[in-house]
Amino acid sequence: MSKNVGRVSGTPSPNRARIGREVAARLEADPKITRAKTEAAAMYTYPDFLSAHECDLLIELIDAAARPSTLLATHNDPEFRTSSSTDLDRWSDAVWPIDDRIAILLGLPPANAETMQGQRYAPGQQFRAHCDYFHEGAEYWAKMLEYGGQRTWTAMVYLNDVDEGGATWFPRAGVRFKPKRGLMVIWNNMCPDGSPNYDTLHEGTRVVEGQKYIITKWFRENAWIRGHVPTYVSSTGAQR
Template sequence: MSKQTGKISGGPSPLRAKIGRDVAARLDANPGVKRARVDAAQMYTYENFLSDTECDALMALVDANSRPSTLLAMSDDPEYRTSDSSDLHRWSAEVLAIDTRIADLLGMPHENAETLQGQRYAVDQQFRAHCDYFHESSAYWPRMKETGGQRTWTAMAYLNNVPEGGATWFPRAGIRFKPKRGMLVIWNNMLPDGTPNYDTIHEGMRVLEGTKYIVTKWFREGAWLREAITTYVSQGKDAPAA
C-alpha cells in the first residue's frame, strides 16, 4: 500500500476503462449489491456477503499470522499506518472459497487478484488517508508492471462490528462506512476513462473501542499470478503460496 498525493498518477487506459464498465454492469445487475449514492467514484456494498462462520475463521487466521503493516512508499509520519496485516494462504480451502466468490462477484479473472490480505486494528490504530492505486511515476512501479500492473477494483470485507471508531472514510467522495460484520465494500480505483481516481482516497479511521478486523482483495489490470493456477486442496496437498 502506498501513500498518495493529489498528483495524477497515470493517464487514461482503454483496458482499465473496459474493466470498470464490465465490473460495474455486473454489480449493477446483482440484486444483493447496492450502489453507493456518490458521484465521485463507482462504489458498492453487499451486506451479509460473509457468514458469521466465515468471519470467525478469517479473524482466527489473521490473529495466527499477523505482522506490522507496511507501505510501498516511505512516510515520515510514524502514525500513518499502525495496524497489523496478514497475507492469508491463498490455497487453503477456506480462503480459496472466499477468494473465488469475490472474483466471481466482480467477474474478474481469478489470476488478476492479489492474495487476500487481513488487517487488524487495535484501539488507537489507524491508516491515514491513502489511495489503493499505484503511482506510475514511482520507483516501485516497474515491479508492479511485472506483476499485473495497476490496481483496478478493491473489495474489502468487515469481519466484526466495532463498538466505536474504525470507519472507512472517503473524504473527497463524501461517504464513510461503519464496520458491519460480513459486509463487503467494493470500489473502482479508476475514473471512467481508466485514469487513477484521486477521489477514492480513503482513511481507516482510528479505532476508539474494541478491535477491527477486515480482509481486502485488490484486482490488477493484468495477471498477478504469472504461472498456471494449480490447486492441490482436493488432493490433500499444499500448493505453493502466491
C-alpha cells in the same frame, strides 16, 4: 463529476476503462448489491457477503500470523499506518473458496487478484488517507508492471462490528462506511477513462473501542499470478 484535477497519478487506459465498465455492469445487475450515493467513484456495498462462521475463521487466521502493516513507499509519519496485517494462504481450504467467490462476484480473472490480506486494528490504530492505486511515476512502478500493472478494483469485507470508531471514510467522495460484520465494500480505483481516481482517497479511521478486523482483495489490470490458476474443488469433490 470527478474532482481529480491536478492529482492524476497515471494515464488513461482503454483496458482499465473496459474493466471498469464491465465490473460495474455486473455489480449493478446483482440485486444484493447497492451502489453508494456518490458520483465521485463507482462504489458498492454487499451486506452479509460472509457468514458469521467465515468471519470467525478469518479472524483466527489473522490473529495467528499478524505482523506490523507496511507501506509500499516510505512515509515520514510513523502514525500513518499502525495496524497489523496477515497475508492469507490463497490455496488453503479456508481461504480459497472465499477468494474465488470475490473474483466471481466481480467477474474478474482469479489470476489478476493479489493475495488476500487480513488487517487487524487495535484501539488507537488507524490507516490515514491514502489511495489503493499505484502512482505510475513512483520508483516502485516498474516492479508493479512486472506483476499485473495497475490496481483496478478493491474488495474489502468487515469481519466484525466495532464498538466505536474504525469507519472507512472517503473524504473526497463524501462517503463513510461503519464496520458491520460480513459487509463488503467494493470500489473502482480508476476514473471512467481508466486513469487513477484521486476521489477514491480513503482512510481507516482510528479505532476508539474494541478491535477491527477486515480482509482486502486488490485486483490488477493484468495477471498478477503467473502460470495456471486452478479452480477450487471442495472437500466433497464439488468444483467451484
